[in-house]
Amino acid sequence: MEFQKTPGWLDWYDGPSKPRFKVPAGSVDAHCHVFGPGAEFPYAPERKYTPCDASKQQLYALRDHLGFARNVVVQATCHGADNRAMVDALVHSSGKARGVATVKRSVTDDELKAMHDAGVRGVRFNFVKRLVDFTPKDELIEIANRINKLGWHVVIYFEAVDLPELWDFFTALPTTVVVDHMGRPDVNKPVDGPEFELFVKFMREHSNVWSKVSCPERLSVKGPPALNGEQNAYRDVVPFARRIVETFPDRVLWGTDWPHPNLKDHMPDDGLLVDFIPHIAVTAELQQKLLVDNPMRLYWPEES
Numbered sequence: 001m002e003f004q005k006t007p008g009w010l011d012w013y014d015g016p017s018k019p020r021f022k023v024p025a026g027s028v029d030a031h032c033h034v035f036g037p038g039a040e041f042p043y044a045p046e047r048k049y050t051p052c053d054a055s056k057q058q059l060y061a062l063r064d065h066l067g068f069a070r071n072v073v074v075q076a077t078c079h080g081a082d083n084r085a086m087v088d089a090l091v092h093s094s095g096k097a098r099g100v101a102t103v104k105r106s107v108t109d110d111e112l113k114a115m116h117d118a119g120v121r122g123v124r125f126n127f128v129k130r131l132v133d134f135t136p137k138d139e140l141i142e143i144a145n146r147i148n149k150l151g152w153h154v155v156i157y158f159e160a161v162d163l164p165e166l167w168d169f170f171t172a173l174p175t176t177v178v179v180d181h182m183g184r185p186d187v188n189k190p191v192d193g194p195e196f197e198l199f200v201k202f203m204r205e206h207s208n209v210w211s212k213v214s215c216p217e218r219l220s221v222k223g224p225p226a227l228n229g230e231q232n233a234y235r236d237v238v239p240f241a242r243r244i245v246e247t248f249p250d251r252v253l254w255g256t257d258w259p260h261p262n263l264k265d266h267m268p269d270d271g272l273l274v275d276f277i278p279h280i281a282v283t284a285e286l287q288q289k290l291l292v293d294n295p296m297r298l299y300w301p302e303e304s
């Protein structure tokens with residue numbers, strides 16, 4: 001089946017630079033995706049975008065190029081609750097990839113077990129309205145209670161403006177909760193203003209809540225972009241990510257977000273995204289926690 005990319009789609013950056021920053025041995029890219037290939041793993045009819053293909057082979061080649069050792073492959077909304085492409089990536093990773101799935105309440109216990117055996121360790125609840133339709137909270141709570149029994153966690157993706165209305169639901173989740181991209185703060189607002197203070201409060205008052213300090217390329221307003229050798233990219237995002245890393249050093253994760261769905265302005269050079277890390281985790285100890293200790297404890301506890 002042929003799929004037409006969403007008009008204006010930006011493909012992932014071809015030929016990323018070699019990072020100057022050497023990530024610690026055993027580093028984990030804790031947020032990335034595979035897309036199809038559509039001919040083998042069709043995109044979901046309910047999707048809100050149609051991406052380029054981005055295969056497990058290309059993901060793992062990027063992992064090696066950037067100096068990472070492992071991946072956490074997150075189900076992208078273009079595949080809906082059809083986790084086959086993501087699971088296929090896990091089973092072809094020689095144990096070096098874990099996954100986060102999207103499931104409906106109709107998922108069977110056998111399907112959950114098969115996903116666990118393949119390396120899935122969490123489910124993702126997406127509240128970004130441009131990406132998904134509404135799912136009733138009772139269905140999400142039912143799913144959270146079921147996967148909690150497997151020792152899985154819940155990844156949540158939402159926009160900062162929606163945190164107040166989602167607060168009660170999020171703080172009632174029984175599992176570890178991992179927030180994608182710091183809950184997408186508006187970096188035009190002060191890092192100590194009410195909007196980001198609420199997010200910091202969310203993490204401070206709930207020790208089961210973690211955050212990915214990823215996707216500066218999505219959040220930055222002033223740039224500069226991670227292109228043409230830029231070693232100080234996305235400066236307006238740094239204070240937000242630094243604050244989370246330094247306040248909650250044991251509950252942060254980092255990921256490339258390759259192949260970077262739905263970027264409109266530019267496509268970052270993934271090598272320069274890696275060079276962004278020392279600006280937000282400024283010591284070797286913080287880098288070790290962010291890139292190795294924390295993701296290993298969450299996704300490979302049996303090895304950490």
Ligand SMILES: O=C(O)/C=C(\CC(=O)C(=O)O)C(=O)O
Pocket residue numbers: 075076077078131157180218257260261262
């Ligand atoms: O890749 C991300 O983390 C961000 C996305 C895409 C996404 O979440 C998805 O399709 O599942 C976005 O903001 O469009």
